[in-house]
Each structure stands twice: as C-alpha cells, then as structure tokens.
Amino acid sequence: MKKCAVVFPGQGSQHVGMGKDFLKDERFSRYIDEADNVLSFKLSKLIFEGPEDELTLTQNAQPAIFTVSYGIFQYAFEYLKDKFEFFLGGHSLGEYTALSCAGAISFSDCVNLVRLRGKFMQEAVPEGHGGMIALVSSREKVEQEIKNFENVWIANINSQEQVVVSGRKDSIDQFADHMRKKGIRVIPLKVSAPFHCPLMYPARLRLQKVLEAIQINKLNFKVLSAHTLEYYSVENVKNTLLDGITSEVNFYGFVKKLYQDEGIDIFIEVGPGKVLSSLIKRILPNAKIISVNGPVGLEQLKDL
Template identity: 35%
Template sequence: MGKDLVEASPIARELFERADQVLGRSLSEIVFEGPEEELTKTANCQPALFVHGLAMWAVLKEACPHLNPVAAAGLSLGEMTAHTAAGSFTFEEGLRVVAQRGRLMDEACAETEGAMAAMVGGDEAAVRELAAEAGVDVANLNAPGQIVLSGTVEGIDKAVAGAKARKIKLAKKLKVAGAYHSRLMANAEAKLGPVLVDAEINAPNYPVVSNQRAEEVTDPSEIRETLQKQVTGSVRWVESMQLLREKGNQLFIELGPGKVLAGLMPRIDKGATVETAGDWESLQVLIEKLK
C-alpha cells in the first residue's frame, strides 16, 4: 500500500519519511512490504491509513492547487485524517495522536473479548432493539440497511442468532481484533483524553463533520471532546453524509485504499457525485478529471 505513490511523488515520499521519524520506527516498511498480519494490527493500521490518506491528498493538492474543500469527514480513524487535512492538527501532531489511539485500542482489544457483526437489510429500529436485547452497542450506521453491532463475543453471537426473528436479511460476524466503537473500548477512550488535551489543536480551515455528533465541529475543545467520545460512540455516517448533502455539497472525493465510502453513498443519497483514488494510477485519472 502506497509504494507506487512514494516511488512516483517526492511529496508523498517526504510524508512517509517524516512519519518514520515521528514514530521512531519504520512504519513505511510495514506499509510497503507487510506482512499483512503486521500491517492490520490496530497500532500499525491506523497510522498507515492516516499517512497514506494524507499522502494522497498532498499529491492531489499539488496537482490541483485550485481544489478548495468546503468540508471534510472520515469514517472512524478517517476522522483524524480529515481533521489533519483541514488543519486542525499538523501532520506530526495528528500522527502522534493516531499512534496513541491505535496503541490504546490494541490494549483494549487485548483486555477484552470483543466481536462485531454486520446487520444487512434490516430496519434500524429492529437492529437497535436487537442490540439492546443482546447487550451490545450500535457501532456504525454506514448506510440504510447496513448497521454494525459491537460488543462481547457472547452478545454478538446472541445478536446474530436473533437477527432472523427481527426480519434482518443477513447477520454476519466480522473479522476484527475487537469490539470497536463499543463500551469495551472504554479504557482506550479514557486514556485518549489526556493525549488529546496535550495535543495542539487549531480551528480547521473548513468544517469537519464529527462521527459522534453528525455535526460540523470547528472549536478545538469540541474537537477534543468528539474525538475522544468517538472511540466508544456510534459512527453516524448516514447522518454525516446527509448533513453535507443538505448543505448543497455535490462532489465528494474519497482518498484511500478501497472504495467503501463511495459504495455507501448511493444508498445514502443517489444524487451525490463521488470520485475515488486509492493508488498512483487512480489518482492520476482523478487529477485529469479535476484539472
């Protein structure tokens, strides 16, 4: 991931080099070479996605200096990337926070036995009732008919078993290290608080939509609060995208490996235009479209 970007772009290469210096280890080697099981560890995956996303953005801005966003959003860890792109954090400060966030969430995963499951094709009220019955939390509201639950292994198994009775078409356990965006991450949330207090946070150059509130946040104190609460809170992605559409935004650009967010958008709002780029080749296609 990102190797082609670094080989082709000096500005992307510089960001990965700066990341290695900030972290005091070779994150870039893990990102470029793997192995996959090492890269997908939360403590590595979160900084890797953060740096990769910002490297993509740096290359895009360099090629299209006229491109001026009016808002930003990111799903889960992506909210930190969005804030850094918007200037809430410097690259170095944002990376330090992300590294701590990943480490603390890894610790929380090790301390608890958690799981997550996707509920597809069900009514939101029915999924919420099922979650309450099973004693688990609503982690992600990704799109209409696509909700992720998170909690103890026992609770998630109970939710999966009870999905059919709630007329949920598909209930599938996810391959994850723990119960993200649930009460099982409470220790990580508590420990992230002091990290955010110590971090230098600025008012962003354009609004960033909070996962936890599904509202634009621009005040540094609110940014601290929402980023901390996000660790255990629900990712309200549907409402976040609806908010941006209601404000008249038409063009959305997803930067990062995969096209997950682009795939969700038509189910949230078919009227939005979404462009994606996840590597050097697709980024060049996007740049030509935007020039």
C-alpha cells in the same frame, strides 16, 4: 464556488503496497519519511512490503492508513484547491485524517496519536472477549431488537441498509443468532476488538492524557463529525475525538447532512480502498464519486 466533500477511510482499508504510485513525488513521500522518524520504526516497510498480518494490527494499520491518506491529499489538493469549497470528514480513524489535513492537528502529532489510539483500543478488551457483526438491516429494526440485549451496542450506521453492532463476544453471538432467526443477514467481522462502544472506555481514558499535550490549531476547512453530525471547532476537537472512541459512527447521517444542508453531491474519497465510495453510492445513487488511491483517480480529478 462549488462545494465538494473529501472523505478519508478508516481501519480495514489497509493493504500492502497502498500509496506506492505516489512515492516518486515529494509531496507524498516526505510524509512517509516523517512517519518513520516520528514513530521511530519503519512504518514505510510495513506499508510497502508487509507482511499483511503485521500491517493489519490495529496499532500499525491506523498510522499506516492515516499517513497514506494524508500524503495523497497533499498531492490531490493541487488539482482541487482553486475549484471547490472543501468539506472534510471520515469514517472513525478517517476523522483524525480530516482534522490533520484541515490543519487542526499537525502531521507529526497526529501520526503518533493514531498509533497510540490503535494500541489503546486493542488493549481495552482482552483478545477474543469482544466482537462485531454487520447487519443488512435498517437502523430502526436493529434498535428495536437490540434493546432486549445487554452488552451489545450499535457501532456504525454505514448506510440505510447496513448497521454494525459491537459488544462482548458471547452477547454478540446471541444477538447474531436472534437476528438470523428474524431473517436478517448477519456478517461476522474480522476485528481484534469491539470498537465504538462503551467497552472502549479504558482506551478513552488513556487517549485523553495524550490529547491533553497536543496543540489544536485553527481549521482551514470545515470538518464534519460523523459522531455528532456537528462541525469541529478548535474548542471541541479533543472532546469530540474522545467521545468518538465509545460512540457510534453515523456515516449515513454524515453523508445525508452534507447533501441536504450544503447541497454537496461531489464526494472524493482520498486514501486506500473504495469502501466509503461504495457506501456513498448506496446512500446517494446520483452523486459524483471519485476514489483517489492511484493514477486513475488523479486523472478523474482533472476532469472535475
């Protein structure tokens, strides 16, 4: 059976109205209702009506993206289940979605988990004290320059030409100026906290207590971590997720490993937006990539 990768987006892909094309189908809508019940507030209203600024808050965006992505996967899986051997993964938050879709964490446990994850990450560093920038540069170049700076760390390796750096605001500003002088394009990111760096350690400690009470089940699909580039198992789920709070996301390495080790050249992004599809296209220009966030994507699945 041919192999394919299903990938789930992280924070930043949210937008008001995401997933609305699937609302009439019970395979999707049941999870919207369940999220409302588990979280004891109308997440559905934020997803479909906004306002945008509230949806964008980390503690709202994470459960919203997770719920929509999870629901779309249940719908899309009907088109794919007899055609492919699945490999799942995601970018940051998307890794939680992948694990839940693989059966390792129940939907109800996971939607609450990512809500708290967002809250803890937001509260780990006072607002305005941290920052993140994207650099149009190679990892090697950034590593060479960053070693001369304190309180800045590589957070994401998104492609061979895009690296995200996270850290304290004053240090990030200094590093950004330094890289501009080196001729590197610097893009400030509109984020509320410096994610995926050691400054997130308080969030890790708080999330550990929540994870201790969650049952981890057998995985129905292979799930590759973009943090460790190793496959998840029942035994390593909790520690890998916790370590991911403070460590880099190597999405570039994730895509390359699936291609080189498994021969996968079909990637299906499930969830709002097309951020991961764009990154995969840069990494593997000849890959078959489908974004499933509405009817067009579903039609493309039928033709696979």
